[in-house]
Amino acid sequence: MEIGDPGVAVADPAIRQKYTEERNKRLRPEGISQFLKLADSTQFKYLDDDPWVDHAAFNAKTPVLRDGDDIKFLVLGAGYGGLLFAVHLIEAGFNAADIRIVDVAGGFGGTWYWNRYPGLMCDVESYIYMPLLEETGYMPRHKYAYGPELRAHADRIAEKWGLADKALFRTVCHGSRWDDAAKRWLVRLTENRGPAEPKKEMTINAQYVFVASGTLNAPQIPRLPGFDQFKGQHFHTARWNYDITGGTDTDWTLDKLKDKRVGIIGTGATAVQAVPELAKWAKHLYVFQRTPSSVDVRGQRPTDPDEWANKIAAAKGWQRSRSENFNSWLVNSPNGEDLVNDGWCHAPSYFGLIGGPGIIAPEKIPEHIAMLHTYDLERAEKIRARTTGVVKDPETADKLKHWYPAWCKRPTFHDDYLPAFNLLNVTLVDTDGKGLEGLTADAVVANGTSYPVDVLVLSTGFALFVEDGSGSPVQRAGVKVIGRNGLDMDDKWTREGAGTLHGVVSHSFPNLFYPGPSQIGVTANFTYTLALMASHVATILAEAERRVGGQTNRVTVEPTKAGEDAWGMEILKRASWFAAIRGCTPGYITKEGESNKVADMAEQIKAGRGAPWGEGIVKFTEVIRAWEAEGELSGLQVEANV
Template identity: 65%
Template sequence: MATTDHRPAIPDATIQQKYAEERHKRLRPDGVAQFLNLATSDKFKYLREDPWVDHAALNAQTPPLKNGDEIKFLVQGAGYGGLMLAVNLIEAGFKAEDIRLVDEAGGFGGTWYWNRYPGLMCDTESYTYMPFLEETGYMPRFRYSYGSELREHADRIAEKWGLTDKTLFRTNCHHYMWDDAEKRWIVHGTENRGPAEGNREIQLKAQYVLVVPGFLGFPHIARLPGFDKFRGEHFHTARWNYDITGGNPTHWNMEKLKDKTVGIVGTGATAIQAIPQLGNWAKHLYVFQRTPSSVDERGQHPTDPNEWANKIASKKGWQYARSKNFLSQFTMDTPIDEDQVNDRWCSTRSYCGFIGAPGIVSPDKTSEHVAALHSMDLERAERVRQRTTDVVKDPATAAKLKAWYPAWCKRPTFHDDYLPTFNKPNVTLVDTNGKGLDALTEEGVMANGTEYPLDVLVLSTGYSLFVENDSGSPVSRAGMTVVGRDGLSMDDKWIRQGSKTLHGVATHGFPNFFFTGPTQVALAVNFTHVLSALASHVAQILVEAERRVDQTERITIEVTEEGEDAYTAEVVKRATSFAGVGGCTPGYYNKEGQASATGPQEQAKEAQGNIWGEGPLKFEEFLNTWRAEGRLEGIEIKGNVM
């Protein structure tokens, strides 16, 4: 529910005023246009190139897909989401031989393939985050797994379910067209076989297409004057260059920085993990900050095998139960009595202002709902700000590192070493008072009117996310063009009609085409829980649809207009849960503070693009109820229906 009698009073007006002031100084007229998406940039494409791929080894393998192949299932994405889709298809009874995965990366892992920066670890407990721990029998080495372990686990999943030799890496399937006569998707892709062999164009036919757009896809950079003039070495954290720093993804001894002055731009979730490592090795480190992160303690430690065997993983179904217990903490009401995870995320219940919580907020209760969120967040926010004062010795630096916004405005971070790094004599915080950098010069960075000469510049400037796309469709953010029935492109449909799906996994006019959000599905702190629910949902839809026809060769499974309209209305009904996000400090959560749509028609389209407003567990419950009814309501199946 939105409110209860036992909640504390509305926070002091001075804090609210401080929040508003900090937001205002960061507003920019260019909004998301202040960033350049490296996926579409030829000039800066070197910043997105794959530093990890082994072209020779991959070229020596027999390709799992050849030009002209016809397959039953094509899964675009070989991170955790794509693997979970493939595994759920197999567990539902489909053959692994009928599945092929494609990915632009050179290996499994998705974000854990691309990101290998020093300090990288999962920011939620690995016991709930890492998929299929129970099925693989794997015990994570740490409570919060480091990047190399997360990448290794993706390989483990692929090997267990026989997907290693069924994945075509280095491949961008960029164009999909529905052939209504053949009831197949015609797929055009490009495989990058490296400098020795160049690109290979392929055309495929697929009966079903399943796309995982992902959340941390292509890195982006700020559009800064003078970027092409900077003569120092530079790279993005999503493509860390150990040739410049020294070390490697598992050993972070960056000895090449001992005599270098280093600057890092950004203080978000990535930077708070990389900065302590840079501070350990650089001769001097400048940290350029636009908006500070809220940094609570993490409490990292190795997994205790006895605790694992006797408490954590002692019962069948333990991982799902633990993940559900964790997500039950994020509610507007009093959390559950037993807290199995019991970390600082679990005391950040107000994050439900971004991911939703059980209960529908009526429009006339919006102000009351937002006030209740602020009240719930106040104690946490003050405690984290006090922690900054207690840890950082210099009062002026500590003041600049304090986050003046509630938990739902910018993903909270948790780290044991980040704040102490600013006590080191070789580390300097350059706070830009919300303005960001002025420009780059030949020698370094201009900030606050001062030039900072640098030998190495690290860009921790984030990623192009779904909120930044013109259409907001799941395929536009994946760099794809999808043309469905009657020549309609999915992007055009989204632009004209707004987001319209059934359960965030399919849309009318695009038969046999499925995706995993991100619009109109739930979000969660550990998003793999939602991906698991979506993967299972899609697999069960396919199983049930094929069960209903005696010849599946020409089957089509398509969302009806009535079905997507009814479901979209359910999403819109819950959209007021996110009323607090519009007033947040600029960031990717609210399109960098861009003005909201003003006309009624645009406001309606914007509401359609929301996520599920009652949180991940209610979303999962909604999907389970729909399937249990057994009608596949909102889906039309064509074929030889029994």
Template identity: 55%
Template structure:
């Protein structure tokens, strides 16, 4: 958008009817800087620059469970045994899996017909695994924590900390009688559809601890729902010399408090007082844990390839009187507040008169580029797409300039402040929010090692080489993210899925994603999942998960009500192709993501490497709903209201 025509459109969208030469030059300079910073970070290996530790025998210890109590779990009566059969098997015991179970119960399914399996040692999903110091949710807890109204629970803070989020998952499980239905430490290996029996055969390995052998457990289920989440499987960079390093190392999602001191409830990290600590990665996790590491470490080196944009967090304790009289004062308050949040983010016209959440997300008016917005999906003409992208940039420039100024205001050393500035649009990476991250770099024991987009070079026996300098470390912490959320449903969960006639789900989707409503696929009967491909996204993940759980519960219970007890339901090939075309038609709503700095959101720049029309069409089929979550929710709600189960075949 740096050419003259694009600049004119952008300026007009921003309300500048007659932009001066200085304004035009400023806009052009910013976009040229964006492009230059992106180009520094583009790599030919894309996502292959990372190692999925689950697929590496040498590195699997990075995903070992440090929290599990094998003795206690082994003493319990297992809810799933080898040879068990259940009506509904839910894979995943995080918020999404719990919501699937709760909405099935609400729709009339008996608790005795539900079983839950998870590779973790307890409920919580990402909140089970992630227990690093400073962990909190960056979405307001009043809209993020599920089922607050149903459970009558008041969060302690506007943005809840990790222990409370994990405890809430346990609270949901206990409230709905799901604890005894959950089998933990179960790693799903494969699913195979047994056509003659109209059942899924699900093969799992159960880790029973170091003193017992891994147990092979095969169960059969009429329906399987995969709700395995997107922030559970750690990845680490392919670093030359990784095996040479003799210091301590761990991933942030498996925090080693035995080494650092402290606990998930108390972040003193007292054992780091004499340690030289390095952390690779400066995303949302690092923004939260770096201040605690800085407070406790003798020396802290923060290795940065791409800076995170960091706005203020402004967390406060929940005021019980405000909670009772303003926040949770009426029936349906949580749903109303969630929709209010989405409409603010989506720039819905007219904008809600009251911004109920009123936080840093509300001051991110261009974030709809990531989630979609009403009327912005179907853009048939190139000039419409250009105007849409220009409008998003116009909304974004003011915010990003403010964020960059914040670095100048909070960081004393101007050279360091400059390196902490995010030169990309807000939507290219998930925005960060923290009150102490930037000022942490004023501490004498903290060194920002900015690699100017290249990343660290390699590891040695003693530490890391970056920018030609060796940094000796006692401890290396990898804050390097997780398996891509846009992998296929089976690949994301690390399992193989064989449907009718032995058809592989991953093989099918390698030709292009094909679903009905983003929740089921032809030739894979009685199998469901909560998107994200061909479904929709909201900045508040649990809002999306709840709607998708209600939708899947409707399909399952309606099929059972209209068919026999062993009913089989799946979409037709024509129906899923028609839905795929609707998704494809709205893909232009995400046009602004082209040209983004590499990240997990764009496959480390994979979007910009697509060349042929066929490749681009295939990628667009796997997008989410370009008109935004509310349009998607209304579409599937209307489908349910019609009551015809259109596009599904019951047999």
């Protein structure tokens, strides 16, 4: 599609002006500081607790790690990312017995362990989202798998690859320091053994460390005046409290809400799934909205076993092929028939966020942004028309319409969210971008009106950035990492910006790996990128150790400074693709608008170095696989220390 093609609607200047006006309503001078730092809060200390763990059962087991242990591979994170690192190491020829996994949670699953709210499901087709389906021989029950099934699949992976007994759960990693003499990372851990036993402090030595703690793991809470005076019950969706609502994480019968007035703050991807379930049970439900989501059709349906056997999973390598077909549609370079054929594949402008074919010269940025808006117009108008068609009250329908392009806020897809607003017990409270005014003892205050609530649900997302932070992979994980010559990774990234080779390893931090998220290719299907990066790291380590012939356990792998700088320049060369994001409505993508404030050219260059691969996931995959095929480990330094 090109601007000027017959039948292509050119972006309407009036709509672009509307987008700007709506964005400006939502800009707040405090930026990300409008959210609490949980470490400074006692009221929300419960967010550190694990409501699902059985401490007694864990305490009775023989620990898989002890103070002073020396291990080969330490994986920080037991979600899909951590599991994929471990599995690909094993598939590359390494021994599962040499792997240990550490996670603060009480089980495998990552975000699917913590998030257990009613209505929870993946928003990407489960046939490509759930990793290793072909290898495990598992058929998802629905096109979009629900939370319990996603969590169970993490356990399935751990069992199949012999990792179930290699994990130390309930354990926080505080920091890691490189010991250059020993060629080991000294990693400080604290195991939480529950209220009946003291915590266990330990330091272990690891040759290789993998930071795979994910991004959706730190719930964020808005600063609201009067919250400490609120007498009702409240909880965050990431720590759903079924004692308050009734039901369980596998039975969404929320019968304790039948006589309760419920408020939910937030209308993002989580709320879109939770609101229909709350609406079924609450005496009255108030949905408090600052910025509406775009909500397209999901088309949920059970998996047809015949279609699965004869079409979807019929050929060897089907999941990778299907995933890459999906990616090709996302970046508007279709590779054959649209196999997934859902709302993602019909949102061509989403590649404004994830990159697409072509390198945009700085002087072409205005034309590029205009092109993106042209791609977006038909999709956006269709979704706004759908809202009008589904929601019966015209005023409510208008307030539920999104006024921003697809690259500004993750699109959502659901069949029951919009119809929920036709129910007599559901009220949308739209704040016209201003947000809430505060709380009283028994009410939420918005637009000068008090809305009495007995139960308050915080669907306010996750902290993807730490205030005033570097945005480094280890800062996102909450880990302090000191590399070669005492270099603090956060200091390096604050001073220089992102510095990696292929987004997985940094100079001065040997044998420390992570799956981006800076300087890599990205897609709506997170697990594809995780698998690609995990496979890439395993390929690097297998080749590095092959070269030394297994003669030492003191091998180090690290980018050269030249290799890291060259990769950073390749990222920067393509960063203009993402110029349209600067005009986005505030949200996590723009650090609540703070990214738009960066005027200093040096700071803009630093930000550009931390961008994703601007040519999109398809081209990024080609680049990575071509590098692997060369077999030279170019840009890396491998040393066999005796």
